[in-house]
Amino acid sequence: MEAAHAHEDSHDHAPPSGIVRYLTTTNHKDIGSMYLWFSFTMFLVGGIMALTIRSELFQPGLQLVRPEFFNTMTTLHGLIMVFGAIMPAFVGFANWQIPLMIGAPDMAFPRMNNWSFWLLPPAGMLLIGSLFAPGGGPGAGWTMYAPLTVQQGMGMDLTIFAIHILGMSSIMGSINIVTTILNMRAPGMTLMKMPLFVWTWLITAYLLIAVMPVLAGAVTMTLTDRHFGTHFFNPAGGGDPVMFQHIFWFFGHPEVYIIAIPAFGVVSQVFPAFARKPLFGYASMVYATSSIAILSFLVWAHHMYTVGMPVEAQLYYMFATMLIAVPTGVKVFNWVATIWKGSLTFETPMLFALGFLFLFTLGGFTGLVLSVVPIDVQLHDTYYVVAHFHYVMVAGALFSAFSGVYFWLPKWIGKMYDEKLGKIHFWTSIIFFNVAFFPQHFLGLAGMPRRIPDYSLQFADFNMVSTIGAFGFGISQVFFLYILLKAIKSGEKAPQNPWDGADTLEWTHLPSPAPYHSFEEAPQVK
């Protein structure tokens, strides 16, 4: 540490070598890369859990795992994919791209940035370690509803503390991002000149700072109910298990947009680049995204229509939820208008963005279906809901992340991925994704409940198809790892701007790969 003190100004020097570089780095590019690799690792771990679930559901009856373990798998799959895979992936994009896109030398707080990342591995260890705790991991679902969570074993405590640490990471990361965007822009880059990806992260970070503390409060109440004799979720003491649902979804619904909004940002950079046209309706995109963020605080109880609430409340939540379709529709039409009459080419980033556009819109429509109270009462907790949110989370957020990786990889590593292999990755992903999840709509409409390891015989065929699709999708992602490693090892050298229509600062001002320290002199934006 003495050495570090002596070199407070050593930012201009070469970074330390080996693992020390990554443990101590204050460089947004190193930290972005660590976020992305951590996210991909967690994606594979969560994927193995998903395949465990699908294997059990391949046939009716109980064959592979005990029901308790099945519950643990659905719980941890959800928590790991949401908090370990998708959120860190987009924070990785934010770290790499925001300073490059606004012409900043780094993030506003480089040391805190390092801590935001390095809080994730301990949290991941606690979460996955819960599997080995006496009584096994948490099995109450990723939504952690009371009273199940109050009754579970030590694994639940590990999960609660993991969520506390993840929350700290998210809040610090978000404060860093908001501050960077508000205070580190190059001269001339007014807010309304920022690339849309930066705008979406400004709004997302605001949402994170607003709702992560609420989640922390909810799991803290669970903890005190478990160990310190409080009665927050126990009617005997005047509490209510439904109160947990209200608090959780006050966090949980904005969380949906915390995942979706950066995804919107990525495709809003990709479409103009491959349509060779500016983004259609930039200002309306900003306002639509802000509207979605504000509305996201006002609709939470649409996740809990069936717990028993006054019909007036149901009506309010139904109409408020439907209202979200308006700004979302603005965005979808803007993307369509962006590619309309464009000079289109279909490289892998564009394919994934188009896949996003089709399938996310489909997931949005099923969401609109579920917002209707009388329909939701039928479909609540069925596989229709599972299909809906996987269209939004996988075909929405994940496809957008893939699009972003292929799009920015040349800038990050200075090498091109193999276009042919990228296209294979896209086609296998989109086909197997639909094989896995489209039949789940039918299963849900026919009444198959979620989170149950066994099912009636009439659901057998579609479940078998879905499991085959899931394995195909999983293998496609291992193939994606191969594409990445191949590009890093032996990819063709990338030019400064491999994409004709990309016009943000990282493409116009920086070579590929972007140098370790970029924009120490701020560019002038006109």
Added chain:
Amino acid sequence: MGDALEMSSQTGGYYLPAPSYWPIIGSIGLFFMALGAVLMMNDGGTTANLVLGLGSIIIIYMMFGWFGTVIRESESGKYNHQVDVSYRWAMSWFIFSEVMFFACFFGALFYMRVLSLPWLAEADTQALLWPGFENTWPVSGPGIVDKFTPMGAWGIPALNTFLLLSSGVTITWAHWALKAEKRAQLVWGLFATVLLGITFLGFQFYEYYHAYADLNLTLEQGAYGATFYMLTGFHGFHVTVGTIMLIVILLRSMRGHFTAKNHFAFEAVSWYWHFVDVVWLGLFVVVYWL
């Protein structure tokens, strides 16, 4: 990139720290603290204490080291105006996140008082559960037989309100002094603020003791007990943190840190202190008074 040099003075001077071990040390410390806390809650015995203690020591070591580094950087003039603005944004957003954390517990209190307790007192519910339950706040809950006496608002809590509001005055008095370069008044103002904070905490400690010893008001006392202790407890924890921050600022002032123009650490602590003050006013009204 030709005309880039013109604007170099604006972003060129932004201080970017060298690689640092403090974050990873903090992560290791938090890991052990969390693990130790989990073990302790699950009867982990001595191991739990050791793990929790180890984690806490690592975290305290990290805080001394990290904050010390920041203070040295600040005092050696490495932070320009833009860095100062970054700190201002960050502290504001941090306080916003704290507001949301307290909002969660206030929300729980309102939910119980406005919704779940009246539901439990409705005839339909009583036909199935706890007949005869009367919802007259303050109340523990229908399934709790133990009786308690609620905490009155006009004894210690009113006194504590006066203490915290006075501390808001003294810290502002200290701030005026700092801006006018009156160092003695600065130190005395901060000293008074710390003293008021510690007195507040002493009274609250006594109040908890009194509640447990004489009023049978415990954490187990249902809706009232849970919200009373969680809200005032988290507030008390924040006052403790704020007082420690004030002590740091006091010691720094005595060492001659801060100038009339450059003293964001002082302002951040005073923002935090005012925030804690405002939360207390909310607590006084809805937890103690109404």
